[in-house]
Amino acid sequence: MPNDQFDLIVIGGGPGGYVAAIRAAQLGMRTALVEREHLGGICLNWGCIPTKSLLRCSEIAHILHNLDLYCFTAKDISFDLKGIVTRSRDIAKQLSTGITHLLNKNNITVIDGHGKLAGISQNLRKISVSKNGKLVKDYCAKHVILATGARANTLPGVTPNGKNILTYKEAMSPDTMPKKLLIIGSGAIGMEFASFYNDMGVEVTVIESIDRILHAEDTEISAFAMQQFIKQGIKIYTSVNLHQLMVSGSGYNAEIELSGNKKILEVDRVLLAVGIIGNVENIGLESTKVKVEKSHVVTNEWLDTGEPGVYAIGDLVGPPWLAHKASHEAVLCVEKIAGLGGLCPINTRMIPNCTYTRPQIASIGLTEAEAKETRSKLNIGRFPCVGNGKAIILGQQEGIVKTIFSAKTGELLGAHMIGAEVTELIHSYGVAMNLETTEAELMHTIFPHPTLSEMIHESVLHAYGRAIHF
Template sequence: MADYQIIVIGAGPGGYVAAIRAAQLGASCAVIEAAEPGGVCLNWGCIPTKTLLHSADLLRQAKTADAFGVILDTHPKFDLEKAVARSRAVAGQLNRGVRGLLRKHDIPLISGHASLLGQGRIKVSETAGERILSADAIILATGARPRELPGLKPDGDRLWTAREAMTPTELPKRLAVIGGGAIGVEFASFYATIGSDVTVIEMANQILPTEDAEISKLLTEQLKADGIACHTGTRVTACQPNDDHVELILTGPNDAATTLKVDRAILAAGITGNVESLGLENTAVTVKDGHIVTDESAATAEPGVYAIGDVAGAPWLAHKASHEAIACVERLLGNPEAHLPKPEQIPSCTYCHPQVASIGLTEQRALERGYEIRVGRFPLIGNGKAQALGETEGLVKTIFDTHTGELLGAHLIGAQVTELISTYAVGQALETTEAELLATVFPHPTVSEALHESVLAAWDRGLHL
């Protein structure tokens, strides 16, 4: 008889949620974690970065407070040490919260490194030594780490990973961000707001490569307006850290090369799954492009072994990991109706300034899939609440199937759109068509009215354009 019905390896937003759901369903379960419970997201990703970004937002608001009739006696200053300390304190509090949740559900949290031995057995290397545990099912939720690029090995001094970027002891005067995805533009936005001269370097032809091209263009314009230089279609082909700066060779379109000297550079060029030292060679688990291969039920090629979250591939989002965890556990424990979320059902949020949020297909992907579409757009400058807040830069864009009215995608840029995207996520989950959205009453005055106006515009019924 196995020691546990389910053992989860990794206590991030996929792992600890899987364990809690298993316990709720009456299964015996344990979690093995080599680092901190909560994973990268809670400790070194989502939560601490948003805490820092909120500090930057407050500074931005303070600088423009006089326009709203709020007169500050002194010029707003930013205390980097205090901001970082608060960020770490918030992460620490939530870390303790995860430990408490596991205790509440009587789930053992085993601190150690786990390695698969095959046939449901796991070797756990702990401080006190090694032991062997067994389980009927094993869920791999080991997450991911920043991808290293050739010639760009972080040194913790001049070339930073996200960890160093979240805990700076001094503000770099000149900063390069290598990678223009969500992580990269969030750091770029933060550092530019608090005073750094920031340059973003992205290999793809647009900032936020997975987002709708129109939204990406609007974001790029705003980043440039905020003083951030954006180089797209550009690679870093050489990097030379020195005592007091980093020298980067940038190769752009038409292979034109330029030199960029900065004080620090942040490597934010994607992630790769934590698949090493897991004992996968003792199993039939397969790895492709740095991630574990799974099927629609999160099962790997090894019977009884499953993988969820970042280690199982894109999209690399905490909420995707948590929902995969729930579906995986429920299927394991007898609910065949539980299904992993489809990529089109997973909202994406980027917390730069202005924020970007989306769900479903971009306009280009909808056309590539052969849809005949209707597109609605509503600029936030036409929204009364946005005017009142002084946050009029932004757009709500909706994409519908012309024939069925299905909401294919929604793409937002502007203040707090990461909160607004949930409306469209609920709509998609309920298989909403334009009819339900047109009939929905949105309260006035709210920025959410822009969501309704975009739908109206898609069906030639716009009122405030």
Template sequence: MTDKYDVLVIGSGPGGYVAAIRAAQHGLRTAVIERDRLGGICLNWGCIPTKALLHGADVAHTLANLRPFGFSTSGVEFDMAQLVEFSRGVSSRLSDGIGYLMKKNGVDVITGTARLTGKGVVGVRDSSDSASPLTEYRADHIILATGARPRSVPGVTPDGDRVWTYFDALVPQDLPKSLLVIGSGAIGVEFASLYHDLGSEVTLVELAPQIMPVEDAAVAGHVRRQFEKRGIEIHTGASVSELTVGADSVSVTVRSADGTLEQRVVERVLVAAGIQGNVEDLGLEDLGVEVDRGFVTTDQWCRTTAFGVYAIGDVAGGPCLAHKAGHEGVLCVDKLAGTPHVKPLDKDYVPGCTYSRPQVASLGLTEDQARATGRSLQIGQFDLQASGKALAIGEADGFVKTIFDADSGELLGAHMVGPDVTEQIQGFGIARSLEATGDDLAEVIFAHPTLSEAMHESVLAALGRPINM
């Protein structure tokens, strides 16, 4: 044995590096093991570079809609390679920043591929050489933060050229003239919006009856109408039944809910049908770590079925979001360190954000889920067409919807669609955390004119006291 730690974290994504920092803050001797670049998928291949590309798409949208604001332009050129270079630069800078945070907090960084080799023992070897010597480390607590990867679709095999995963969609050699996206969760919807704004013809295929299946039906319906208005073709209750890759195109057969087959020919196909946990080759079975449907099983404190082994973030199951991973990293370490008054995570109230155009943000129960509880509800909705700020910036397509328990005033759900709603949803998160009721929120003074006033108006509408509608 070469070294002994209090905490070993496997994976340095938004859950892993946060857990490592928090452990070091508790005075625990800590190391993080990473086989690739610090920051994990989110920073290097997910959240951050995607948002950099989406900002480029927002710029394209702005340039295409200058006339209402008194501007006109011509001769604008677009360089896809330059936009990709910008996004990669952002990721590289942040990855270097995490390296600085590890050093600042006294966290050792071990490079290599990790595997649990015994109780409290992790073996690490060179990621590029599976035959390299194994170096073993001991730890009282081992935290799995290995993340997830794109889920495969039967009969659809990504090749990095004509058939993409989101990794490929982040670094295209050129802008495809046409793109078919399989799956309309946050990843699929974001890329559909992104590529359409940059100039691609986009088709979106979703197996569920509605796009964005986890969102409130009213929100999903609004996004669909906006996408179709922009020219994005959408098929719901549909699947890809056959796919044939050619030299410069892909032939796709789309099967609708009634069995009708439709043939499409596109330049590229993007598989965005969800993710699966990175649970393979970790030695979980030998230590009795339970895995269910591709994700590690944990309790409310992120403990697995093996003593001293924990799992956080995407590898521990949904919601598969960076901020959920970071929160789990903190509560997991605080609990194992003996911090008093640690609260378990309520997964129903982790905010979800989709950075498409329009943006979508939500937390809590959808209207259908809330009604299924049998509670008496108060539901309010405020349309951004009545928002002075939304009209002033030319972005008035959207709404805010709030759902309260009519008896207790408890905030059960909040659903937002429109400009910058991903920056506003935290207001409802704070309200939920502080157990604010609808009446409490009605007394809050919102600045005018702001987009966030729509949050206040939706609360007032739920209470039967609407002012500006």
């Protein structure tokens, strides 16, 4: 096979792209990966990883300012902002380097540049790779996976400038801390940054156009979270219309409408956290049968697009916009291309959501409202974190674990958690749902003591009137 010809070419080296390339290589395909900037994509370089590094620092800041809870005292507590940002960048760099090693280990050809579909040549897909706007080389492959990801959305009249109107990318590498920060949008990204900046001493205000924050979560969890954030000092306004953003000195005056009344918010910086849009431009879709809806590529359950031999995965194909979803799609797509049997399409309800605020939030499956739409009767169990010994020991006893079952069949329909380290617990529900576990198996599972995981057991027991500690 010529050096410029492959079984599979993957365009985009994020958590979907590089995983697809590795799995393809494992299955014996000659594979190339085209990446124009950083291996690991947005998630590793400017998303999941560095933001969690920042949030770890803000958690420590919170502990240091509340040392009396643990019978310690400290004076003159301060932080090195440049060091905090550098640490997050170094962690991202370390992991990106690790991906380079994995790709080399699997004999994957990494092509530096911007890849795009460029027609068909001798029954093979042609991919043109350019660098700095100039064509470098053309490559061919039997199959092409598009994994170009997505980018931050914007609002009319609110244009990011990299200085005081920010997207997530600028927000995670500040040179100074603002005194007052306005966050537009209360999804996972918005609330994670609200949690970080608030714990670092910034006066944070969040505005949301709908009637609650974290709208993807169960309404009970969303309401509990809002109470906690307000208690921590974050100002939150829901059902708000942003009329205009006006320059005021070195900052801004945001005019909002709340319950029919206008209000002016004076802030130093503004962070846009209003969702993302797919990177569908300049990847050669125009002359293909690939369909695009609302900035995302349309695929079937096997990640096929409308163009034979062209597939799409990850954020490019729409919600949920999660790295672990992209990686799972990558494996499924490649294994389907390879002709492996026994494959199952992804059930998006089985994908866990995690938000790394303080307290953390995690969920999987149906919300209570969704479950009521399809089931006539439910058994719902709840257990408060304040009843768990480990949560009290950690000094993080604010939270709740909620488990939803079908009363008729015992099917585990969903689980919703807010509290200490719940992002490390939600996978237990995922395993249970994947194994089609009912309440009986969960009740008979022995959970170690003292651990946070005991809250799962107690929540299940509570759903059937058998809770011991609640």
